[in-house]
Amino acid sequence: MKTEIEIAGVKWKNPVTVGSGTFGSGMEYGEFVDLSRLGAVTTKGVANIPWPGNPTPRVTEVYGGMLNAIGLQNPGIDVFCERDLKFLEDYDTRVIVNVCGKSIQDYVDVVERLSDEKRVDMLEINVSCPNVKEGAIAFGQKTEALTEITKEIKKHAKQPVIMKLSPNVTDIAEMARAAEAAGADAISLINTITGMKIDISKRTFALANKTGGMSGPAIKPVAVRMVYQAAQAVKIPIIGMGGISTAEDALEFILAGATAVAVGAANFVNPYATIEVIEGIEDYMRRNKVEDIKELIGAVK
Amino acid sequence: MKTEIEIAGVKWKNPVTVGSGTFGSGMEYGEFVDLSRLGAVTTKGVANIPWPGNPTPRVTEVYGGMLNAIGLQNPGIDVFCERDLKFLEDYDTRVIVNVCGKSIQDYVDVVERLSDEKRVDMLEINVSCPNVKEGAIAFGQKTEALTEITKEIKKHAKQPVIMKLSPNVTDIAEMARAAEAAGADAISLINTITGMKIDISKRTFALANKTGGMSGPAIKPVAVRMVYQAAQAVKIPIIGMGGISTAEDALEFILAGATAVAVGAANFVNPYATIEVIEGIEDYMRRNKVEDIKELIGAVK
Amino acid sequence: MKQKTSAVIISQKEIAPGIFDMLLKTDLAKEAHAGQFVGVYPHDKSTLLPRPISICEADSENASLRLVYRVAGKGTAEFSKCSAGDSLDIIGILGNGYDIRPLLEKKIVLMGGGIGIPPMLELAKELKAHGTEAVSVLGYRDSQTFLKEDFEESSKLYIASEDGSVGTKGNVMNAMEAEGLVADIICACGPMPMLRAIKKYAAEKGIPAYISLEEHMACGVGACLGCVVKTKEIDHHSHVNNARICTDGPVFLAEDVEI
Amino acid sequence: MKQKTSAVIISQKEIAPGIFDMLLKTDLAKEAHAGQFVGVYPHDKSTLLPRPISICEADSENASLRLVYRVAGKGTAEFSKCSAGDSLDIIGILGNGYDIRPLLEKKIVLMGGGIGIPPMLELAKELKAHGTEAVSVLGYRDSQTFLKEDFEESSKLYIASEDGSVGTKGNVMNAMEAEGLVADIICACGPMPMLRAIKKYAAEKGIPAYISLEEHMACGVGACLGCVVKTKEIDHHSHVNNARICTDGPVFLAEDVEI
Ligand SMILES: Cc1cc2nc3c(=O)[nH]c(=O)nc-3n(C[C@H](O)[C@H](O)[C@H](O)COP(=O)(O)OP(=O)(O)OC[C@H]3O[C@@H](n4cnc5c(N)ncnc54)[C@H](O)[C@@H]3O)c2cc1C
Numbered sequence A, B: 001m002k003t004e005i006e007i008a009g010v011k012w013k014n015p016v017t018v019g020s021g022t023f024g025s026g027m028e029y030g031e032f033v034d035l036s037r038l039g040a041v042t043t044k045g046v047a048n049i050p051w052p053g054n055p056t057p058r059v060t061e062v063y064g065g066m067l068n069a070i071g072l073q074n075p076g077i078d079v080f081c082e083r084d085l086k087f088l089e090d091y092d093t094r095v096i097v098n099v100c101g102k103s104i105q106d107y108v109d110v111v112e113r114l115s116d117e118k119r120v121d122m123l124e125i126n127v128s129c130p131n132v133k134e135g136a137i138a139f140g141q142k143t144e145a146l147t148e149i150t151k152e153i154k155k156h157a158k159q160p161v162i163m164k165l166s167p168n169v170t171d172i173a174e175m176a177r178a179a180e181a182a183g184a185d186a187i188s189l190i191n192t193i194t195g196m197k198i199d200i201s202k203r204t205f206a207l208a209n210k211t212g213g214m215s216g217p218a219i220k221p222v223a224v225r226m227v228y229q230a231a232q233a234v235k236i237p238i239i240g241m242g243g244i245s246t247a248e249d250a251l252e253f254i255l256a257g258a259t260a261v262a263v264g265a266a267n268f269v270n271p272y273a274t275i276e277v278i279e280g281i282e283d284y285m286r287r288n289k290v291e292d293i294k295e296l297i298g299a300v301k
Numbered sequence C, D: 001m002k003q004k005t006s007a008v009i010i011s012q013k014e015i016a017p018g019i020f021d022m023l024l025k026t027d028l029a030k031e032a033h034a035g036q037f038v039g040v041y042p043h044d045k046s047t048l049l050p051r052p053i054s055i056c057e058a059d060s061e062n063a064s065l066r067l068v069y070r071v072a073g074k075g076t077a078e079f080s081k082c083s084a085g086d087s088l089d090i091i092g093i094l095g096n097g098y099d100i101r102p103l104l105e106k107k108i109v110l111m112g113g114g115i116g117i118p119p120m121l122e123l124a125k126e127l128k129a130h131g132t133e134a135v136s137v138l139g140y141r142d143s144q145t146f147l148k149e150d151f152e153e154s155s156k157l158y159i160a161s162e163d164g165s166v167g168t169k170g171n172v173m174n175a176m177e178a179e180g181l182v183a184d185i186i187c188a189c190g191p192m193p194m195l196r197a198i199k200k201y202a203a204e205k206g207i208p209a210y211i212s213l214e215e216h217m218a219c220g221v222g223a224c225l226g227c228v229v230k231t232k233e234i235d236h237h238s239h240v241n242n243a244r245i246c247t248d249g250p251v252f253l254a255e256d257v258e259i
């Protein structure tokens, strides 16, 4: 039984990674799961310099999910390389570094800084964070902007580039095609869907940032649909995410056309979720006599 | 205590109606609730001629909600006027007729046919149904198309026109502004969010139509956010909906800027939901000494 | 009148692997008839829609409803874990069941396959109460012949089993043939291939067959148009060739529907 | 090591209106210390995130954890309806609690306000076990003085109540003044205005004050960066002026945080 997959020439032992920002750099969840069992660890978005993020409250619960407006707090690329990448050296897993920025130059700075880092297997470019005012999502909501930033990053990146798309768009297929045409090696989707919660007793926004990104099981049907539409539109591989808590959820994404999947907010609900997803996929393959996971990718009829 | 609201000159006794398509024309739910207690009854989308809708399965459950791909099955405007409008004559409530079509002319035909119907208080134009191939959502995803159809309908409509917007867009504020600029008297949102579910044991789509429109509590944060963004963008009144099951939910929408609200899929979960929402809003007003519901509209800070 | 109401579980037991027999205390029992169903709501707030489950027996005197169901997914799995004394929300009584008047004093054959067996029990009992003993032909997978004794009490019973361990080897049509049964009217509930075979058989013999259909439902009350079946003629309500299984059915005359 | 695990409720009772006292059987108790907390998961699948609840008492011998909580919303309402024998999933032990070594043999004043009272109990007990009897100053709304007896057993207790029905009328600061209490060190948990007052008081007196902070949390383990508090200095982990309450706290030295 083969669970190995390959994205842009990088082999993962299994198709399961984590949603950027839901797993730190793996340190905290290393107490719960053996990181070497994951197909890849995707780290929290990192910028060229430290970002303080948004004021609190930054997280709030909603029906079947949560909203977050962390605002991409991060220690900056230098600390990240010294501490987080170093930490990951001890584990036998792929490392995907999620990159954020306010201007194209910010992104390029990080990408260049990472180009000699041996521990970095792939880059995931976050052009879809709804929680910061400048940059980020703006690049992910217009094809022209997405094309420009993708091209620019591809010029400087040494590792394969995964463009992480925003679901807050009219036509995800169009965005996927733009990323592919601009040279992206893969795409990942979905980032969070912009949502809002109001505290009716205080008549205030539940989040200091007013809006936040929605994640969790509640968004899964939208994510599966978008992965399917993107898979119909492009040939580059897709990393699917959005509400995956179980192997059954993950298999929906794979059948819809994802080559790999990420477990995001489910880590908060069940810190063992990643391992359970990996084992559950293996179980499903055994029960259904699937020799190679590749048979399942996009196999929905 | 005043719960009366007014939309485009039409007074409702309270701000609560139902989501089109979730309540038939009220006949079926008349067994559970007194329709005269509702602010308005919004009827299932009706076209110029009968539509057969999509093949089954048309509905499926998802985490905290459901997907539907009814495909706007309807008996056509003639039967609708003779039977459904007649039925509604006995009730002291506002009647909003939801109109669908494949071409602008289809919509205009229905709108003209309804112009002399005394029982029709308002028209809701569905340019946002994700489940039919032609027409419908296409008009709701591009500002130019939305502008054109709104203008055309306004030319022929005798009753106030509510444009029902699709959430499947990059920028809801832009769509709201386009509708307002083209003459809409009000807007309603959100229609369902396009989603997909895959049956992993059969490796098939759960719905015959592949995709379906998602509704229910799971979509509420997205709906509240869009209502807020639309309310910031336009001056015309907004009817808010998307996942409302309780008075608390309804109040979030009102605080976000909705003048009225609609209970949709929640009717399936609790056929008394509309009445409970009405009574719960009154309770909240009493407890918080709110004299007039208008004080709450858009009052979030 | 239809209601959503809370019902207390009087008893529940597993009568075959994965098949549960639940008795509910509810006044809705007083309005329940053969062929109708209720919607049962899971407690789990991630599964919001009611699950349609047929009336297996309705005892209006004791205000009790008997539901027999198979664990198929999340909702039924949850129900199966409930115990006597627990409450469940139900909506009902739903659907258009059997009109038994035209069936009386006829040679009625009731055919049930798998989890389509339970709904035929209330029909057998109502017929018997009106003095007509039906013939029941039940198709099981194997020797797990749940509800057998109940059917024996209220009808003349024949059994088919897929593995041949009980009665005729094969399906209900095989049993019909093997036992040389003839029918004036057939009433049936079961998997689609069985219903299709019955529709064909009834057409050949020129007899009416009433069949119970299933479809995914949202409202259960006729409002959402989720649960339709294609009809031969234009439907009186929808004005297209679609009838609502939840309200116009679930029992249909086989020749009226395209299955 | 941190774990998510299932714990059985040994007992639960309502000790004041809306305030519940729950005893859980769990081996996590063996690693639990004053100032730390656990995340308790609701069963309801629409409310997925763990609810942070402080350790009120940890009995490592009996492997039992005592949690005292106020019904504030959906999750705590659900917990309050559980009974002995029911299970709850919990994650823990979370957070950086009190380092008691520097507290020993000092004049420690423990200040608890409202639902900030329970976490101070474990601290009082640990101090006493190490031979240091603390002074406790607890602020209640009214005469519902939950946990009073427990604090009397392990500390010298003073009470303030908002309505004046017990002890000093007013808040914990009023009681401190009225009773002429002096402190080498203050440890406190309670509403933000109380913590701000204590921070100010401690700065004036030039004494250290350790305060327990609250913020909405998602992961509880330091990964999501949801639960931060502004810090005076650049934080060692985040490299910005933000520390994570769930891992760097919830106990902070008042002068280190901007509240
Ligand atoms: C009129 C009618 C009568 C029925 N009577 C019985 C009965 O007496 N005993 C019995 O065991 N089963 C009966 N069924 C089937 C039963 O409704 C499904 O097995 C049940 O809804 C599955 O729910 P679940 O949560 O366990 O499965 P899940 O797969 O988790 O359910 C997900 C969703 O799909 C729907 N769904 C899944 N399977 C079916 C199905 N076959 N038909 C309709 N909806 C479905 C559920 O209601 C739910 O909304 C009947 C169905 C209908 C339409």
Ligand SMILES: Cc1cc2nc3c(=O)[nH]c(=O)nc-3n(C[C@H](O)[C@H](O)[C@H](O)COP(=O)(O)OP(=O)(O)OC[C@H]3O[C@@H](n4cnc5c(N)ncnc54)[C@H](O)[C@@H]3O)c2cc1C
Pocket (backbone or CB within 6 Å): A060, A061, D037, D049, D050, D051, D052, D053, D054, D055, D068, D069, D070, D071, D072, D073, D074, D075, D076, D077, D115, D118, D119, D213, D214, D215, D216, D217, D250
């Ligand atoms: C470190 C820490 C220790 C705590 N210790 C205790 C304790 O010992 N006893 C006690 O009664 N309460 C304690 N609280 C507060 C307690 O966590 C909340 O009252 C509880 O989470 C409310 O959950 P709910 O589902 O009832 O409310 P809801 O409002 O329905 O909760 C919705 C969401 O908001 C979060 N939330 C709501 N209020 C708070 C809050 N005040 N702090 C953090 N998250 C919140 C919930 O965890 C949940 O994710 C503590 C909080 C923290 C951060």
Ligand SMILES: Cc1cc2nc3c(=O)[nH]c(=O)nc-3n(C[C@H](O)[C@H](O)[C@H](O)COP(=O)(O)O)c2cc1C
Pocket (backbone or CB within 6 Å): A018, A019, A020, A021, A022, A044, A045, A068, A070, A072, A098, A126, A129, A164, A190, A191, A192, A214, A215, A216, A217, A219, A241, A242, A243, A244, A262, A263, A264, A265, A266, D218, D224
């Ligand atoms: C608390 C939190 C922080 C996140 N931070 C990032 C981030 O830094 N970069 C990024 O690309 N996505 C970020 N995301 C988005 C997730 O990686 C993921 O795309 C999204 O949450 C949907 O998946 P889920 O429903 O499984 O959580 C974050 C999500 C959450 C909940």
Ligand SMILES: Cc1cc2nc3c(=O)[nH]c(=O)nc-3n(C[C@H](O)[C@H](O)[C@H](O)COP(=O)(O)O)c2cc1C
Pocket (backbone or CB within 6 Å): B018, B019, B020, B021, B022, B044, B045, B046, B068, B070, B072, B098, B126, B129, B164, B190, B191, B192, B214, B215, B216, B217, B219, B241, B242, B243, B244, B262, B263, B264, B265, B266, C218, C224
């Ligand atoms: C079964 C079903 C049928 C619907 N039919 C229509 C329709 O005919 N016209 C329309 O404008 N919206 C239709 N809708 C959308 C609802 O009116 C509403 O906008 C949406 O469901 C979101 O609200 P909810 O989450 O409260 O259901 C339908 C929704 C459902 C679930």
Ligand code: FES
Pocket (backbone or CB within 6 Å): C216, C217, C218, C219, C220, C221, C222, C223, C224, C225, C226, C227, C228, C244, C245, C246, C247
């Ligand atoms: S289930 Fe809604 S019409 Fe039948």
Ligand code: FES
Pocket (backbone or CB within 6 Å): D216, D217, D218, D219, D220, D221, D222, D223, D224, D225, D226, D227, D228, D244, D245, D246, D247
């Ligand atoms: S709650 Fe996630 S970092 Fe504290």
